[in-house]
Structures are given as C-alpha cells and as structure tokens.
Amino acid sequence: KQHVAVIGLGRFGSAVAAELGAAGHDVLGIDSDLGVVQRLAPSVTHVVQTDATDEQSLGRLGVADCDSAVVAITGHIETSILVTLLLKRLGVERVIAKARNDLHGEILTRVGADRVIYPERDTGLRLAHSWSSSDITDSLDVVEGYAVSRVQVPQEIVGQELGDVIGNRPDGVTLLLLARGSRVILYPDRGERLQRRDVLVLAGELEEMERFFSSLH
Amino acid sequence: KQHVAVIGLGRFGSAVAAELGAAGHDVLGIDSDLGVVQRLAPSVTHVVQTDATDEQSLGRLGVADCDSAVVAITGHIETSILVTLLLKRLGVERVIAKARNDLHGEILTRVGADRVIYPERDTGLRLAHSWSSSDITDSLDVVEGYAVSRVQVPQEIVGQELGDVIGNRPDGVTLLLLARGSRVILYPDRGERLQRRDVLVLAGELEEMERFFSSLH
Numbered sequence: 001k002q003h004v005a006v007i008g009l010g011r012f013g014s015a016v017a018a019e020l021g022a023a024g025h026d027v028l029g030i031d032s033d034l035g036v037v038q039r040l041a042p043s044v045t046h047v048v049q050t051d052a053t054d055e056q057s058l059g060r061l062g063v064a065d066c067d068s069a070v071v072a073i074t075g076h077i078e079t080s081i082l083v084t085l086l087l088k089r090l091g092v093e094r095v096i097a098k099a100r101n102d103l104h105g106e107i108l109t110r111v112g113a114d115r116v117i118y119p120e121r122d123t124g125l126r127l128a129h130s131w132s133s134s135d136i137t138d139s140l141d142v143v144e145g146y147a148v149s150r151v152q153v154p155q156e157i158v159g160q161e162l163g164d165v166i167g168n169r170p171d172g173v174t175l176l177l178l179a180r181g182s183r184v185i186l187y188p189d190r191g192e193r194l195q196r197r198d199v200l201v202l203a204g205e206l207e208e209m210e211r212f213f214s215s216l217h
Numbered sequence: 218k219q220h221v222a223v224i225g226l227g228r229f230g231s232a233v234a235a236e237l238g239a240a241g242h243d244v245l246g247i248d249s250d251l252g253v254v255q256r257l258a259p260s261v262t263h264v265v266q267t268d269a270t271d272e273q274s275l276g277r278l279g280v281a282d283c284d285s286a287v288v289a290i291t292g293h294i295e296t297s298i299l300v301t302l303l304l305k306r307l308g309v310e311r312v313i314a315k316a317r318n319d320l321h322g323e324i325l326t327r328v329g330a331d332r333v334i335y336p337e338r339d340t341g342l343r344l345a346h347s348w349s350s351s352d353i354t355d356s357l358d359v360v361e362g363y364a365v366s367r368v369q370v371p372q373e374i375v376g377q378e379l380g381d382v383i384g385n386r387p388d389g390v391t392l393l394l395l396a397r398g399s400r401v402i403l404y405p406d407r408g409e410r411l412q413r414r415d416v417l418v419l420a421g422e423l424e425e426m427e428r429f430f431s432s433l434h
C-alpha cells in the first residue's frame with residue numbers, strides 16, 4: 001500500500017482521497033479551508049488544514065515521505081503550479097495534477113508533474129464515445145475507433161440466448177464477459193440466457209457497436 | 218446518425234459537441250457567450266449564440282426536433298435546471314445534464330433529466346481505481362472490486378512471451394486483448410512477444426491487479 005498526499009479536497013480531490021483510503025492506502029488530505037477539512041474528516045484517513053504553498057508546513061506534515069501526491073486545485077492556477085513544484089523539490093516520486101485547460105497543463109508538465117488530468121474534457125469525450133446507445137454505461141478507448149464498452153442488458157433481449165444475440169461475425173462485436181450480481185463470467189457459454197440486470201462487456205469498432213445496438217431495438 | 222443539441226460549450230460541452238460532430242452526428246451547439254461561439258465555429262457543425270433559457274429562441278432553432286440534448290452548464294444552477302425543464306417540455310427524448318454536486322443532480326432528475334453526469338467525481342474515482350500501477354492508463358469498473366484496465370506495456374517485460382508474463386492462474390488477471398499500433402488482436406497467442414508500444418487490456422479483481430503489477434517491477 002502507498003502513502004499518498006491529496007492537496008485540494010474539492011469534488012475531484014475528495015473523491016480521490018476517499019476512494020484511495022477505502023482501498024487501504026495511507027492518505028493525507030490537505031486543504032486550506034477549515035470547513036472542507038471538517039466535512040471530510042470522517043472519510044479520509046488524515047485530513048489537515050494548511051496552506052499547501054507553505055513549504056515549511058508541507059515539510060512538518062511529512063509530505064516528503066509520500067510515495068505520490070495529487071494536486072487537485074484549479075481555481076488558482078498559480079497555487080496549483082507552486083504546489084506541484086514544491087512537491088517535486090521535496091522528492092515526491094509521482095505527482096499527478098488536475099489542469100483547468102491546455103495552457104495550465106503545459107505549465108504543470110514543465111514544473112515536473114508526472115501526469116496531468118483534464119476531468120471535464122475526458123468525461124465529455126467518454127460520453128461522446130458511448131453515444132451510440134443509451135445502453136452503454138461506460139467505455140474505454142483502446143485505439144482510435146475501437147472501444148471496450150460496458151452495457152446494461154436492454155429489455156428487448158432479456159431471456160434470449162447469448163449465441164442468438166451476439167453472433168460470431170468476425171468483423172463484429174465480441175462479448176468479453178458477463179457480470180451478474182457480483183459474479184463475473186469470463187467468455188460465457190453461447191447457450192447462457194440473459195437476465196434483467198446483467199451487464200455485458202463488449203469489444204469492437206465504434207461503427208460495429210452502433211450497428212449492433214440499433215439491431216437490438 | 219442523431220440530431221443532438223449541446224447547450225453550454227465550456228470544457229465538457231465543447232468536448233462532447235466536437236467529438237459527436239466528428240463521429241458524424243448532426244450537432245447544434247448553443248452558448249450565450251459570443252466569444253465561445255466564434256472560437257468553436259470551426260469544430261462544431263452548427264454553433265449559435267443565444268440565451269438557452271429563452272423558450273421562443275429554442276423553438277426557432279428547431280431544438281424540439283433533436284433526438285437528444287446535453288445541458289453542460291454548472292456555473293448557474295438555476296440556468297441548468299430551467300434549460301433541462303424546457304427541453305423536456307419541447308419533447309426532446311433524451312436529456313443528459315452535467316451536475317455541480319449531488320443536490321443539483323437530484324433537482325435535474327426531478328425536472329426530467331434522463332441521465333446526470335458528475336465529471337470531477339467520476340474522474341477522481343477512476344484515478345483511484347487505476348492507482349495500483351502507473352502503467353494503468355484507464356479502467357472500467359465492471360462490479361465492485363473487479364475492473365477491466367488498459368495498460369501501457371512496462372519496459373521490464375518488453376521482449377518477453379505473453380505466456381511467461383500473464384500465467385493462466387484461474388484467480389488471477391486475464392488478458393482480453395493486445396493493441397499494437399492501430400491493430401487489435403483479440404485473445405492473443407501465448408507465444409506472442411511483447412513490443413515497446415503495446416497496449417494490453419486486462420480483466421481481474423483489483424487486489425489481483427495490484428499483485429500482478431508489483432510482480433512486474
């Protein structure tokens with residue numbers, strides 16, 4: 001397990017801090033707003049109120065001993081840049097920073113950020129890539145034009161056999177796995193009958209996916 | 218292909234509008250800021266400056282003929298709620314709206330939004346779920362604690378045979394596909410040798426993934 005500092009506990013930062021804590025990592029959350037720190041105290045291992053641009057304060061908190069850090073501040077671009085630079089000077093090996101736009105992202109990379117994240121843009125692209133059907137609840141781009149998609153089984157095909165729904169067309173859509181409740185079935189049998197809450201994970205070209213979904217309804 | 222209105226062309230809205238346009242959908246972008254409209258004119262099929270809370274104006278633009286719409290405004294929660302309500306009254310079948318926080322999301326659902334999106338929170342969770350290794354560039358949650366991950370092949374295993382790297386342990390990590398350049402190889406052969414820019418798509422329990430990645434380095 002890692003020792004991680006999360007600086008800036010807004011919507012993005014607080015989600016990262018709480019989820020990493022839940023996965024068993026040792027998380028140090030830092031925010032300059034006392035109200036934010038008090039609200040998050042129950043869900044983050046350690047939460048501290050301080051101004052993260054104060055190098056002495058980061059030193060006293062032991063941030064230099066962290067394996068990695070997340071800088072989740074975009075309201076004040078100057079603060080985000082300063083904190084990223086300080087973390088790399090303190091010797092933190094992996095610094096991931098959220099950027100407001102391309103320019104901010106470029107500066108973060110130049111001062112040493114190991115990875116830059118654009119939450120609004122990435123979520124917008126992901127929504128557009130899973131547009132072909134409202135049954136797609138999420139998708140993962142593999143290469144340009146080819147994706148792995150998570151699909152909620154539509155009403156129309158409940159009760160049907162998998163082999164009848166997803167043929168074995170070589171150029172078509174491939175079924176990778178079926179999730180039923182908390183059970184995951186890799187390469188399910190063609191005779192398996194689909195149930196109401198089943199989730200499918202499919203792979204294929206985006207056009208093929210579109211053709212497949214419009215054939216279902 | 219669909220006829221889609223995207224209202225609010227900030228970071229999220231502009232990414233959705235441009236990408237849906239690139240995929241061949243007929244996109245109508247709407248924003249009240251002339252500067253935004255002019256900047257995006259080259260990358261969105263049709264872009265119009267208007268106040269989206271003006272029902273007459275939405276009517277004149279033919280928004281009622283759209284199959285679906287995206288409301289991407291969170292700076293003024295009242296505007297986002299009004300526009301969502303107007304779209305459903307105009308008869309738009311699928312309205313997807315971005316929310317600033319849970320409360321905003323709950324109101325959007327009550328006024329008829331068919332899907333609510335939280336870009337910052339979702340991106341934060343996704344980052345935490347792919348934390349086990351810096352080789353994971355993205356991941357898709359299938360069920361609680363089980364994910365499909367996209368991985369950049371780490372330097373340490375370049376040149377090795379797939380069979381040696383990813384054993385066939387029943388409880389371990391499963392290789393679903395290998396992407397090389399723009400080519401995708403489903404269920405690659407165990408004798409395949411890994412190359413420098415290869416991308417792997419793996420499935421498994423999050424703990425198994427963590428164990429697998431720490432065994433690589």
Ligand SMILES: Nc1ncnc2c1ncn2[C@@H]1O[C@H](COP(=O)(O)OP(=O)(O)OP(=O)(O)O)[C@@H](O)[C@H]1O
Nearest residue numbers: 008009010011012031032033051052073074075076
């Ligand atoms: N100097 C600082 N030191 C520590 N925390 C700070 C500092 N400046 C701002 N913050 C905190 O960082 C958090 C996120 O900041 P901000 O709202 O600017 O970012 P954001 O990117 O809009 O957040 P979100 O993730 O909600 O989109 C806030 O809770 C704020 O109190």
Ligand SMILES: Nc1ncnc2c1ncn2[C@@H]1O[C@H](COP(=O)(O)OP(=O)(O)OP(=O)(O)O)[C@@H](O)[C@H]1O
Nearest residue numbers: 225226227228229248249250268269290291292293
């Ligand atoms: N009444 C309106 N009609 C049309 N467009 C509007 C209206 N009000 C705001 N907008 C536009 O919506 C866009 C996004 O608004 P806002 O900045 O509030 O949302 P945001 O969620 O912060 O955006 P981002 O996607 O960048 O995070 C802006 O470009 C703004 O000009």
